[in-house]
Amino acid sequence: MSRNLLPVLTICAGLILLWYGGAIWMNWQVVADTQARAGATPGLMDMVRLTLNHARPLLPAPHQILDELWRSTATLPVTSRRSLVHHAWVTLSAALVGFGMGTAVGVLLAVAVVHIRALERSLMPWIVASQAVPVLALAPIVIVALGAMGLEGLLPKAIIAAYLCFFPIAIGMVKGLRAPDAMARDLMRTWSATPAQMFWKLRLPASLPFLFAGLKVAMAAAVVGAIVAELPAGAQAGLGARLLAGSYFGQTIQIWAALVAAAILSATLVGALGAAERAVARRMGMRA
Amino acid sequence: MAEPVIAARDLSLVFTTRDGPVQALSNVNLDIAPGEFISLIGPSGCGKTTLLRVIADLEHATGGSIAVNGRTPEQARLARDYGYVFQAPALYPWRTVLGNVMLPLEIMGIPRAERAARAKAQLALVNLSGFERKFPWQLSGGMQQRASIARALAFEPRLLLMDEPFGALDEIVRDHLNEQLLKLWAATRKTVVFVTHSIPEAVFLSTRIVVMSPRPGRITDIIDCDLGLDRPLEIRETPEFLRIAQRVREGLRAGHSYDV
Ligand SMILES: Nc1ncnc2c1ncn2[C@@H]1O[C@H](COP(=O)(O)OP(=O)(O)OP(=O)(O)O)[C@@H](O)[C@H]1O
Ligand SMILES: [Mg+2]
Numbered sequence: 029m030s031r032n033l034l035p036v037l038t039i040c041a042g043l044i045l046l047w048y049g050g051a052i053w054m055n056w057q058v059v060a061d062t063q064a065r066a067g068a069t070p071g072l073m074d075m076v077r078l079t080l081n082h083a084r085p086l087l088p089a090p091h092q093i094l095d096e097l098w099r100s101t102a103t104l105p106v107t108s109r110r111s112l113v114h115h116a117w118v119t120l121s122a123a124l125v126g127f128g129m130g131t132a133v134g135v136l137l138a139v140a141v142v143h144i145r146a147l148e149r150s151l152m153p154w155i156v157a158s159q160a161v162p163v164l165a166l167a168p169i170v171i172v173a174l175g176a177m178g179l180e181g182l183l184p185k186a187i188i189a190a191y192l193c194f195f196p197i198a199i200g201m202v203k204g205l206r207a208p209d210a211m212a213r214d215l216m217r218t219w220s221a222t223p224a225q226m227f228w229k230l231r232l233p234a235s236l237p238f239l240f241a242g243l244k245v246a247m248a249a250a251v252v253g254a255i256v257a258e259l260p261a262g263a264q265a266g267l268g269a270r271l272l273a274g275s276y277f278g279q280t281i282q283i284w285a286a287l288v289a290a291a292i293l294s295a296t297l298v299g300a301l302g303a304a305e306r307a308v309a310r311r312m313g314m315r316a
Numbered sequence: 317m318a319e320p321v322i323a324a325r326d327l328s329l330v331f332t333t334r335d336g337p338v339q340a341l342s343n344v345n346l347d348i349a350p351g352e353f354i355s356l357i358g359p360s361g362c363g364k365t366t367l368l369r370v371i372a373d374l375e376h377a378t379g380g381s382i383a384v385n386g387r388t389p390e391q392a393r394l395a396r397d398y399g400y401v402f403q404a405p406a407l408y409p410w411r412t413v414l415g416n417v418m419l420p421l422e423i424m425g426i427p428r429a430e431r432a433a434r435a436k437a438q439l440a441l442v443n444l445s446g447f448e449r450k451f452p453w454q455l456s457g458g459m460q461q462r463a464s465i466a467r468a469l470a471f472e473p474r475l476l477l478m479d480e481p482f483g484a485l486d487e488i489v490r491d492h493l494n495e496q497l498l499k500l501w502a503a504t505r506k507t508v509v510f511v512t513h514s515i516p517e518a519v520f521l522s523t524r525i526v527v528m529s530p531r532p533g534r535i536t537d538i539i540d541c542d543l544g545l546d547r548p549l550e551i552r553e554t555p556e557f558l559r560i561a562q563r564v565r566e567g568l569r570a571g572h573s574y575d576v
Contacts, residue, residue, distance in 0.1 A: 211406045214374055218400040219420045219471075220393055229419065233410045312410035313451030 047090055048080070054087040055079040088281045096285040109265070116289050118266040122182050123254040123297075126189025130246055133190065134197030135239075141198075142205040142231070143223075159195050163188065163253060168260035185266075189253035193246030200242030204235025233312065240305040244298050251294045267293075319386055321475055321507045322348040322371060328379035329366055339532035340366040343380070346526065346535065350474070351505040355518035355525045357564065363533025364511040365403075368477050371509065372400050384475070396424065398475040399468030403483055405460035407452040407467075413439065414448035417467045424471055438466040441500060458489040465497075476508045483513065491549055494520055502545045515568075516552055519543075519561045527567035537567035 059078045063070055070078065080089040088096075100112040108114065137155065141147050167188050174184040208230050216226050258268025267286045274283035327344040330337045340363045348354050356364045369375040370382060373389035384392035392398065399420075407416045417435040426434070439445055442462040452460055461481055468476060482490045498521060501508055512518050518525050519541055527537040541560050543551060551557055 211402050211404060212408065215400070215402070215406055216423075217374060218372055218393065218398070219423045220396060221423045225423050229423070230408070233408070236410075313412065313453075314410075 044090055047087075051085065051087045051089040052076055052079045055082050055085045058082065058086060083281075084278050085280055088284050092281050093284045093288055096281045097288060100285060112270070112285065112289050115265055115267050115270050115286070116293055119251070119254045119258065119268065119290070120293060122185035122257070122266070123189050123250040123293075125182060126186035126191075126253060127193055127247055127250040129186060130190035130193035130250065131197055131243065134194035134242070134246070135201055137194065137198045138201030138205060139227075141202050143227075155195065155198055158191070163192055163256055166191070167257050171257060171260055185254050185257035188257035189250040192249040192253040196245040196249065197239070197242040200238040200245075201235055204238025205231045207231075207234045207238065236308060236312070237305075237314075240301065240308070244301050244305075247297045247301055248294045251290060251297065255290060318350050320347040320383075321350050321352075321385055322346065322509070323383045324367075324380070325382070326380035327367075327370065327377050327382050329363075329370060329375065330378045341370070341377070342532040342534050344533075344535055346538075348507060348509065350507055353501055353508045353510065353521055353523045355522040356509065356511045356528060357513065357515065357518045357525060358528030358533075358568065359530055360513075361533075362528040362530035364528060365479055366533065367528075368400075368479050368509060368511060372398060372477055396471060397473060398477050399471070399473040401461075401465055401468045401476070401478040401481045403480045405452070405457075405464040407460055407463055409452055411451075412448065413444065413450050413452065413455065413463050416452070416463060417470050420467060420470050426471075434472075435466070435470055438469045439463070441469065442466045442496065458485050458493065461485065462493065462496075469500075474506055476506050478508065478510045480511050480513065482517070490514075490517070495549060497521065498547060515561050515564050518564060519557055520547060520549075520552060525560075525564055527564060529568075529570075536570060537563075539563055539567065 056075070056079055059075060059082060063075075063078070079085070081092070085092070097112065100110060104111040104113075106113045106117075137151065141151055170188060170191075171184050174180070174187070212230060212234075213226070216230055221229070254266070255268040255271070258266040259272055267290050270286040271283055274280070274286060324344050324346045327341055327346075328339070329341040330339050344367065356367060358364055366375060370377050371384060371389060373393040382389060385395075385397050387395070387397075407413075408419065411419065414432065414435055417438055418431045421431040421434060436445070436448065439448060442465055444459060444462055444466060447455065447459065447463075452463070455463065461484075465478075465481065468478075482493050485493070494517060497508075500506075501521075508521075510518075510521060520543075522541050525539040525541050526535055527539065528534065529536045539560060543556065543560075
C-alpha cells in the first residue's frame with residue numbers, strides 16, 4: 029500500500045506546485061496593473077500573496093477553490109440557491125435518470141442488433157452516425173423543442189444525457205453478446221437450448237465485462253450530457269448553470285469550484301461502478 | 317441384430333467455401349450397434365470431426381442418409397439422445413465446475429435439488445469430487461477435460477460422441493483417462509464414438525476401429541478389435557494388441573494418409 033502511495037503523493041505534490049506557479053504567472057499582469065493604477069509598488073512577496081488571493085483571478089489557486097468548495101457546500105443549507113450541494117444534486121439526478129434511460133436503450137439496441145441480422149446493417153450506421161452530431165449543437169435544439177411541448181426541468185436534460193451514454197453501452201454490449209465462440213454456442217445446440225436459454229445462460233454472462241466497460245464510459249458521459257444540457261436554456265440550477273453564471277460575472281473561482289465538483293461527482297459514480305464490477309467479477313470467478 | 321444406434325448410407329458432405337467446394341465426407345457407410353465403442357482414426361482433415369458433427373446435427377449432410385436411433389439427427393438432438401465432448405474442454409469460465417456440469421440439466425428443466433445430486437455423482441465418476449466449487453481456471457487441463465466429460469454424461473445419454481478428448485494431454489494423464497473411460501464404458505455399456513489420432517489409444521479402447529483417409533474423406537477400413545471388457549494397460553504389450561495396431565497402421569498407410 030505505502031509503496032503505491034508514495035509515487036501518487038509525489039505526483040500530486042508536483043502538480044499542486046506547478047499549479048501554484050501557474051497561478052502566480054497568469055495572475056501577475058492583472059495584479060501588477062491594479063497596483064500600478066493605485067500607485068503602489070509592492071515587493072516580491074507581496075506580489076505573490078496578491079496573485080494567489082485575487083478575487084477574480086485568471087487562474088485561481090488551489091486553496092481558493094478548496095475554500096469556495098467548503099463555503100458553498102458545508103457552510104450553506106442545502107436548500108440555499110448558492111449551495112453547491114443543491115446544484116450538484118440537480119445535475120446528478122438528471123445524469124442518473126439519463127444514465128438509466130441510456131443503459132436501457134443501449135442494451136435493448138444491442139440485443140436487437142445481435143439477434144436480428146437485418147438490423148445489423150440497417151440500425152448500426154444510424155447508431156454510429158448519432159454520435160457524429162456534436163451534442164453542443166443538439167442540446168439547445170432538444171431543450172427548446174421539448175420546452176415548446178411543455179417539457180422542462182429534469183427530463184430534457186436526462187434525454188441529452190441518455191443520448192450520449194446509450195452509445196458506448198450499445199457498442200460494448202454488441203461485442204460482448206458476440207463474445208462466445210463457436211464451440212460455446214455448439215455446446216448449447218447439442219443440449220437443444222432455446223434461444224432464450226442461449227441468451228440468459230451464455231450470451232449475457234459472457235457480455236458482462238463488456239457491459240461494465242461501457243457503463244463506466246457512459247456514466248462519465250451522462251454527467252457531461254447533463255451539464256451541457258444546463259448551458260443553453262438559462263437553467264436556474266445545476267452545475268452547468270453554475271458554470272454559466274460564473275462566466276457571465278467573471279467569477280472564475282466559482283467556475284473552478286463547479287468544475288471540481290463535477291469531476292468529483294463523475295469520479296465517485298465511475299468508482300462506484302468499478303466496485304460493482306469487481307463484486308460481480310468475484311461472483312463470476314474471475315481471476316483476481 | 318438390434319436396431320443400430322447410427323446408420324449411415326452413402327453419406328456425403330460438401331462444404332461450399334469461398335475457394336470452391338470442399339468434399340469433407342464421401343460415401344460413408346457405417347452401422348454402429350448399441351454398446352459398441354467405435355474409434356474414428358485418420359490423418360488430419362479426413363473428416364472425423366465432420367462425421368461426428370453430422371451425427372450430432374451440428375452439420376448437415378449434402379448427400380446420402382443418416383439415422384440416429386432410427387430418427388433424423390435433428391430429432392435425436394431434440395430428444396437429447398447424445399452427449400458431445402469437444403476437443404477443448406469449453407467450460408464456461410463464469411461457472412464453477414459444479415455449475416458447468418449442472419448446466420445441461422438446468423437447460424433440460426431438471427429440478428434444482430436433483431441437478432446438484434446428479435452433477436456430483438458424475439463428478440465422482442471422473443474423480444473430481446472435492447473440486448465442485450473451483451472455477452475452470454483453477455483446474456489443470458486434464459481436470460478440465462474430465463469436467464467436460466462429466467458434463468456430457470450429466471443427463472445420462474445412451475450415446476457419447478467424443479472428439480479427440482485427450483488430444484492435448486500428456487501420455488501419463490492420457491493413459492489414466494483411457495483406463496477411466498474404459499471402466500465407465502464397461503460399467504454403463506453406452507455407445508461411444510471416439511475420434512483419435514493415436515493408434516494405441518484406438519486399439520486399447522475400441523470394439524471396432526474405423527480408418528478414414530482424406531481428399532475426399534472416406535472410410536478405408538473397419539477393423540474388429542474385441543479385447544474383452546477387462547483391459548489392463550499391460551494389454552498393450554500382448555501380441556494380439558500389437559497385431560491389431562499393425563493392421564490399423566497398414567490401413568492408414570493404404571489410404572495414402574501420410575504423404576512421405
Ligand atoms: N465449416 C467448414 N467449412 C469449410 N470447410 C470445412 C469446415 N469444417 C471442416 N472443413 C473441411 O473439411 C475437411 C474435414 O475437416 P474435419 O475437421 O472433419 O477434419 P478432421 O479429420 O477432424 O481433422 P483433425 O484431425 O485435424 O481434427 C477439411 O478439409 C476441412 O478443411
Ligand atoms: Mg477434428
